[in-house]
Amino acid sequence: MNLVNLENVSLAYGPNVLLDSVSLGLDDTDRVGVVGRNGGGKSTLMGVVSGRVEPDSGRVTHTRALRLGQLLQRDEFPAGATVRGVVLGDRAEHDWAGDPRIRDVLTGLLPGWDLDVPLAERSGGERRRVALARLLIGEHDLVILDEPTNHLDIEAIDWLARHLRERRGALVVVTHDRWFLDAVTTRTWEVSDGQVHRYEGGYAAYVLAKAERQRQAAAAEERRQNLIRKELAWLRRGPPARTSKPKFRIDAANALIADEPPVRDTVELVTFAATRLGKTVYDVLDVTVRLDSGQPPIFDHLTWQLGPGDRIGLVGVNGAGKTTLLRLLAGEVAPEAGRVVRGKTVRLGHLSQELAELDPARRVLESVEEIRQHVRLGKREFTAGQMLERFGFRADRQWTPIGDLSGGERRRLQLLRLLMDEPNVILLDEPTNDLDIDTLNELEDLLDGWPGSLVLVSHDRYFLERITDRVLALLGDGGLAMLPGGVEEYLERRRSGGAVAQIPGRREAEQRAAETPRPAAAGPSAAEVRAARKEMQRVERRLERLGSRESELHEQLAASAADYARLAELDAELKALLAEKEQLEEEWLSAAEGAGE
Structure with a gap:
């Protein structure tokens, strides 16, 4: 049954057109994920x-008696409200306590809470859980969720995904959490340039379909560019005063030039040079950390080592000590006992959750120039202003006071300042907050080729699994726990209440591993994996250079259409290049197999 219809809907705020003649519909079985850049119109569409x-124009129709529930980005509650009053209203206790659906919501979002505590005493994340619980205990034909995973930990996000999969009715969700999109949606709407592009499937299917659409568009654009060059060459041929050319040829060329797409305001993250790391990065030796006297220690005689090139993801419930561990490595928290040894070559970059280090009175450009005015990338040197443009800050935006930036823009500025300093060890505390999916993809691409050590705290499961090699858990027992099965193992252990093996000091573990004979069927050693990954990086760099040369050859072939000798020479070079690419791709696959990927 059709629930909602939009017919030729348009909406603009000043010169910014968010929706331009959009028509779409929602059925009672639809489960839609909405994606797009920050400020592109996702929340407006909802x-x-x-x-x-x-x-401003067009028509929106709802089916009669539509029961619609919506979670907004900002949660508003009456003054003096309690958790019980907001979530359960005037329901009698025997009424809601006997309803398994309501009990499931309370257990999943408000486990063990005192329902009579005033909401004013709850944190922003806890208030978000209350708003979500209030919505989910109701019965709705259509549920619209705007950033429902904000402030939720991995465990709560997993519960919410399972709850929504089992829930009947239509669902529309706006989120930057790509794992969540794949878990709960079967269709995707991309809001871009005033239009809504529709794709079948969740996030993974959307990426594949969009890549295919872009491939086809790129092929069409290449053909169009070749035609542009031929038309312009024809127009320029002969004396400038010549006017005997057929008018339709001139009109065709002008139409092609006029149809050039505008330059996009893109966020482009680049790879920064990293200072070489020594063998020692961080050694945490028998460390005890207690934030409040009289309280159990967050870390109790913890021994752990972060080595060169390690990429570690940290998971755990809120308050388990993830941020504290990052602050311990950064030297912002002093241990009660034990010590933290920091390598002499470590150049640290620490991205915290807070935006306090950004002075709201300073201009964006000034904030970057105080870190570095110029940075050399490859053979080119960029100014701070040029780098800001590559991060999506146009010239006029560079002189905006930081206090006037949005949360996502401040986060982007934080990342730029951090990376401009060229660290070789990065500590990232919730780096995905307020970043849209396009920016997350760019950040992942940057970190893919970044050669330093990295420790990440994030509730974004997709991002965490994408850029880290190992996952460690803080379970509130004063130690770190090893999770060979990653986030899924963490969730299973949390649901079952089982323990996870404690991580010993790395040196002791390596010593025991060296003393233990390796079984015949054992996988590659750590040294073999590192060598294989270096080989993969070498091949990838060579493939990138070959790809650039291949594009140049195609352009030269198009420009030399009348020179048969030159065409034969270029064609021979192109065939040799393609053969080398094929051989390199086989080498990459062999190295990837050796690295266990």
């Missing part, structure tokens, strides 16, 4: 769909 926002 407002139009729900009826909260009136479009």
Whole structure:
């Protein structure tokens, strides 16, 4: 059954057109994920769909007696409200306590809470859970969720995904959490340039379909560019005063030039040079950390080592000590006992959750120039202003006071300042907050080729699994726990209440491993894996150079259409290049197999 219809809906705020003649519909079985850049119109589209926002033109129709529930980005509650009053209202205790659906929501989002505590005493993340619980205990034909995973930990996000999969009715969700999108949605809407592009499937299917669409568009654009060059060459041929050319040829060339797409305001993250790391990065030796006297220690005689090139993801419930561990490595927290040894070659970059290090009165450009005015990338040197443009800050935006930036823009600025300093060890505390999916993809691409050591705290499961090689858990027992099965093992252990093997000091573990004979069927050693990954990086760099040369050859072939000798020479070079690419791809696959990937 059809629930909502939008017909030729348009909406603009000043010169910014967010929706331009958009038509779409929602059925009672639809489960839609909405993606797009920050500020591109996702929340506005949800407002139009729900009826909260009136479009400038077009028509929005709801089926009669539609029961619609919506979670907004900002949670508002009456003054003096309690958790019980907001979530359960005037329901009698025997009424809601006997309802398994309500009990499931309370257990999943508000486990062990005192329901009579005033909401004013709860944190922002806890208030978010209350708003979500209030919505989910209701019965709705259509549920619209705007960033529902904000402030939720991995465990709560996993519960929410399972709850929504089992829930009947239509669902529309706006989120930058790609794992969550794949877990709960079967269709994807991409809001871009005033249009809504529709794809079948969750995030993974959307990426594949979009890549294919872009491939086809790129092929068409290449053909169009070749035609542009031929038309312009024809127009320029002969004396400038010549006017005998057929008018339709001139009109065709002008139409092609006029149809050139505008330059996009893209966020482009680049690879920064890293200072070479020595053998010692961080050694945590028998460390005890206690933040409040009289309370159990967060870390109790913890021994752990972070080595060169390690990529570690940290998981655990809120308050388990993930941020404290990063602050311990950064020297911002002093241990009660034990010591932290920091390598002499370590150049640290620490991205905290807070934006306090950004002075709201300073201009964006000034904030970057105080770190470094110029940075050399490859053979080119960029100014701070040029780098800001590559990070999506146009010239006029560079003189904006930091206090006027959005949360996502401040996060982008934080990342730029951090990377401009060229660290070789990065500590990232919730780096995905307020970043849209396009920016997350760019950040992942940057970190893929970044050669230093990295420790990441994130509730974004997709991002965490994408850029880290190992996952460690803080389970509140004063130590770190090894998770060979990654996040899924953490969730299973949490659900079952089982323990996870404690991590010994790395040196002791390596010594025991050296003393233990390796079984015949054992996998590659750590040294073999590192060598294989270096080989993969070498091949990838060579493939990138060959790809650039291949593009140049195609352009030269198009420009030399009348020179048969030159065409034969270029064609021979192109065939040799393609043969080398094929051989390199086989070498890459062999190295990837050796690295266990």
